[in-house]
Every structure is written in C-alpha cells, then in structure tokens.
Amino acid sequence: MDPDFWLFAAVGFAAQLVDGALGMAYGVISTSVLLSAGVTPANASASVHAAKVFTGAASGLSHIFHRNVDWKLLGLLSGGGVVGGVLGAYVLTSIPGEVVKPFVVAWLGLMGVVILYRAWRQTRPKVFSWKQPLPLGLVGGFFDAIGGGGWGPVVTSSLMGAGADARKAIGTTNTAEVFVAVATSAAFLASLLTGHWETEGLRGLLWQLGGLIAGGVVAAPIAGWATKVLPLRMLTWLVGLVVVALAAWQAVALF
Template identity: 70%
Template sequence: MDPDFWLFLAVGFGAQLVDGCLGMAYGVVSTSALLSMGVTPAAASASVHAAKVFTGAASAASHVAHRNVDWRMLVPLSIGGVVGGCLGTYLLTSVNGELIRPFVVGWLFIMGVVILYRAWRNARPKGLSIHAPGPLGLIGGFFDAVGGGGWGPVVTSTLLSSGENPRKAIGTTNSAELFVAIAISASFITAVLTGHWRSTEMADHLWSVLGLIAGGVIAAPIAGWVTKVLPIRVLTWMVGILIVALAIWQGVQIILS
C-alpha cells in the first residue's frame, strides 16, 4: 500500500478530530497538506471535498446521535451552503482562488477575537437564533469551495461570535457540511464532464484522498462525543484560539508567498 495512505490517514484523523470537536479545520488542514505536495488549489479542493462526503456523513451521524444538532437551523444553512458551494466551485475552476484568500483570513481573525472576548466575559450562550442562516450558509459554502476549507471558519465562527451555544453551533455546522461537500463534489464532476475544467491530479493522489477518508471516518464518532461532554466555556476558548491561530498562520503564508 502506498506510504501516502498512512501519512494522510494520520492527517485525516487529526483534522477530523479537531473539526468534529471545534467545528472547523478539516478542510484547512487537509488542503494545506495537499498543497504542500504541489497539488493545485482546484485539485486540492476537489480532493478534500470528495473525502468530506464520507467524513461528513460519519460526523453528521455522530452529532445527531449525541443531540448536538439544531434541526431548524440545519435546513436553511444547508440550502445556502449548497448554492454558495456551487458558485464557488465555478469560480475556482475559472479564476485563481488565491485572490480572495486575504479577505477570508481577515474575517477569520476578526471572528476569532470576538469569540475569545465572549469566552473571557463568560457570555451566556443562547439558542441558535441567527436571523440569516441561509445567506450565512451561502457565504460559507462559497469560501469553502474556493479555499478548499472555509465552511467551519466562516459559519461556526459567525454563529459563536453572535453568542450561539457552542455544542449546537458545531454540531449543526458539521451536519450541514455533508450536503455542502456533496454539492461541491458534484460541481467539480460536472466541470470535468462539460470540459470546463480538466485535471489529472486527483487520480495521481488517490491514495492520499483515501487516507483522508479513512482517518476522518475513524475520528468522527470520537469527536461527536467530545463535543457533547466538554464544558461550554472551555469549548468556546478552544474554538477562539484555533480560529485566531489559523488566521495568523494563513496570513503569514500569504505574506511569505
């Protein structure tokens, strides 16, 4: 078996464990690993979203089992994410997605600071009542397709910065991500079949993608349980620190490139 399988199994396990617990990072971590191997942004995004279909299904099942999902929020968030993901895929296969990356990083940093402030103030969480879940999903799906990972940082961070319950925000975001991943993967397939986009890289890195799938599926049930048992304030601190760290790290990468 190709050594890349075991390497990416470890990457997928760690990324999904963090993503399932904190509502973000699977796409960012997995895409970064593929990009480091020289894979183009479009091929990396397509590969990661193909893996997300399987890991997302396992993650959604785990969060549903542990009652971490707000069903009223799930539907509009998923619909918005599907539309945004399809639009983002079309853009990514047409232009260089790196052009809008700095704006995503800036938003990420601001949301992280807001979440850390709420954790510091020990602000009491409320039910999922954000007034525009559809548009929020659309923006998250768009950035997720373009950046190969952005659904969690945009959606989870926005929900938490508005004071939502961390468990419900993370569980609902992760469950909706399944439908977004399916839509984005279907969009990439459509782009290939229609001749809009051509790439042979996914076949070249098949073992890496299979490793991401295997690692993510193994980690998903564990992450759903951890989200359920961790204290809300601790979960909020962890999410805030992760978001700010990711924003700083990506900002440094942009400057160095």
C-alpha cells in the same frame, strides 16, 4: 501501501477531531496541507470536498446521536450552503490555479487569524442573526468551495456570535456540511466531465484522499462526544496557530 496514505490519515484524523469539536477546521487544515505539498487550489478543494462527503456523514451521525442538531436550522443552512458551494466551485474551476492560489492562501491565513481572535477574546464576530441562516449558508458555502475550507469558520462563528447554543451551532454546522460537500463535489465533477475544468494530477491524489477519508471517519465519533467535554479555548488556540503557520509557509513558497 503508499506512505502518503498514513500521513494524510493522521492529518484527516487530527483535522476532523478539531472540526467535530469546534465546528471548523477540517477543510482549512486539509487544504493547507495539500497546497503546501504543491497541489493546485482546484485539485485541493475538489479532494477535500470529496473527503468531506464521508467524514461529514460520520460526523453528522455522531452529532445526531449526541443530540447536537437543530433540524430547522439544518435545513436552512444546507439549502444556502449548496447554492454557495456550487457557485464557488464554478468560479474556482474557471480561473487558472497560479492566479487564484495567492488569494486562497490569503483566505486561509485570514481564517487562522479569525480563529486566534476567537481564542484570545473568547468571543465570536456577530455577522448574522440566527434568524438569517439561509444567506449565512450561501456565504459559507461559497468561501468553502473557493478556499477548500471556510464553512465552519464562517458559519459556526456567526451562529455562536449571534447567541446560538454552542452545542447546537457546532453540531448543526457539521451535519449541514455533508450536503454542501456533496453539492460542491458534484459541481467539480460536472465541470470536469463537461470540459469546463481541465485538470492534471487529480488521479495522483487518490492515496492522499483515501487517507483524509479514513482518518476523518475514525475521528468523527470521538469528535461528536468531544463537543461536550473538551476545553474549546485550548483547541481553538491550537488550530489557529497551525492554520496561520501553514498559510505563512505557503506564502513564503509563493513569494
């Protein structure tokens, strides 16, 4: 078995554990690691969203079991997220990787700073009211597809900043993510099959993809339970530092 499988299984496990507990970071961490390994932005985003189909389903089932899901909010977030994800995938596959990568790295770095700000101030930016989940899902899905991560930082942060119950915000965001991942993955596949997106090296990522899926699926049930018991501020500091460090590493490699 390829050693990359075990490395990415560890990455997937850690990323999903934090994502399930905080409502963010699986895509940001996984995409950052793939970009650091030299994978193009479109390939990285496509791989991470394919993995999210499986890890998101496992995470969603765990949150449903622990009653962390608001069903009305789930439907509205998912609807907006699906549209935004498809649009983001189309934009990402229309632009050469070397052009878009600096912007993707900047976006991931920004997400890291936002997470650190949350840990420092113990607050979340109030961007949308909880009564406006459809446009929130649209924005979150678009940036998630563009950066390979961003659904959680945009959606969970905004919901909690608007006063939503933390457990419901995290659980519902994680459960909605599986619908966004399916739609975004389908958009990447359609772009590939229709010739809109011509990619190289995607097949070479199968071991990495398998590792991300395996690690994430194993961690998902633990993460659903962890939402109730883990010290979220400590985990927020940890993931923020990791994401900023990875973004800085990629920036050095670029410039």
